[in-house]
Amino acid sequence: EKAHRPFDRDRDGSVLGEVAAAFILEDLEHAKRRGAKIHAELASFACGFDRARDGVLMAKLMRTALQRAGAKAEEVDHVNAQGLATEVADRWEAKAIHDVFGPKVPVWAMKANIGTSGAAAGAIEVLGSVMALSRGELPPTLNCDNLAADCPIHVHTDGVRPVTKPFVLKLNFTDRGQVGVAVLKRWEG
Numbered sequence: 001e002k003a004h005r006p007f008d009r010d011r012d013g014s015v016l017g018e019v020a021a022a023f024i025l026e027d028l029e030h031a032k033r034r035g036a037k038i039h040a041e042l043a044s045f046a047c048g049f050d051r052a053r054d055g056v057l058m059a060k061l062m063r064t065a066l067q068r069a070g071a072k073a074e075e076v077d078h079v080n081a082q083g084l085a086t087e088v089a090d091r092w093e094a095k096a097i098h099d100v101f102g103p104k105v106p107v108w109a110m111k112a113n114i115g116t117s118g119a120a121a122g123a124i125e126v127l128g129s130v131m132a133l134s135r136g137e138l139p140p141t142l143n144c145d146n147l148a149a150d151c152p153i154h155v156h157t158d159g160v161r162p163v164t165k166p167f168v169l170k171l172n173f174t175d176r177g178q179v180g181v182a183v184l185k186r187w188e189g
Contacts, residue, residue, distance in 0.1 A: 004116065006083030006109035006141065007090050007155045009148040014085055017115020021123040032189075039134040043069035043167065043185040050177045053088070055095035061181045062100045062169060069167065069183040073101050076183075077165035078138055078156065080129045082173055083109025084116065087150070089175065094151035097171070106156040108132075112142040122172045126182060129168045133186045136163050 004015040024036075031038055046065040050057040066073060079097055084090065097107060110128045117124060132138045137160050144155045166186045173179040 003143045004083075004085050004112050005143040005145075006081065006085045006112050007094060007107070007148055007151040007153065008085070008144045009146045011085040011087065011090060011148065014111070014116040017111070017117045019114055019117045019120050019124040021120065021127040023123070023126070028189075038187045038189060040130040040187050041185040043071065043183040045180070045182050047178070047180045050173070050179050053092050053177055055092050055099060058092070058096035058171070058173065058179050058181075059099040061179055062096065062171065065169065065181040065183045066100075066167075069185065071167045071183055071185075073105070075165050076101065076105055076167045076169050077163045078106040078108050078132070078168055080125055080132075080168060080170040081107050081109045082121075082171055083111045083141070084175075085111070087148075089173075090148065091150045093171065093173070094148075094153045098152045101153075103152055104154055106138065106161070107141070107153045108138055108156050109141045109144070112144065113139065122170075122180065125172070126170050126184070129170045129182075129184050132163050133168055133184060137161070138163050 046061040
């Protein structure tokens with residue numbers, strides 16, 4: 001009725017949006033040779049299929065991606081969440097985030113700002129994370145006015161905040177159980 005409201009106690013499903021994003025992923029030495037402006041580094045990735053959809057495998061994949069990136073949970077500035085705004089998906093995701101990071105890491109649910117866009121959602125949300133790292137600013141999650149009791153996480157809703165830590169974790173999944181986790185790192189070259 002109102003809007004896409006991830007992790008809000010009054011959430012009632014996704015609102016569609018329309019977006020597109022494209023990336024150039026290239027070897028560091030090649031990018032340097034051609035004088036490319038580097039916005040961020042893809043530090044690691046992990047994926048799997050979470051049949052149980054209970055957050056256990058999702059949390060394991062986040063830990064795996066962090067380990068592969070050489071990052072500790074406390075070095076993650078924020079989690080860019082899937083934020084589907086459904087009770088089952090939000091509870092599943094919030095449990096996994098809480099299991100890895102506890103209740104303090106800021107969680108940004110970009111879909112609240114732009115809607116959910118199907119197959120383009122992951123790409124546009126990675127772009128959001130890259131821009132947050134590159135610009136050093138994280139926008140707020142909109143429409144999460146009353147955090148749901150079954151989502152024990154810190155959803156960032158309080159205006160633009162500085163991005164101060166070197167890593168961002170982007171979490172994506174489908175309602176069928178596919179899970180993808182990317183760890184992005186601020187480019188400091």
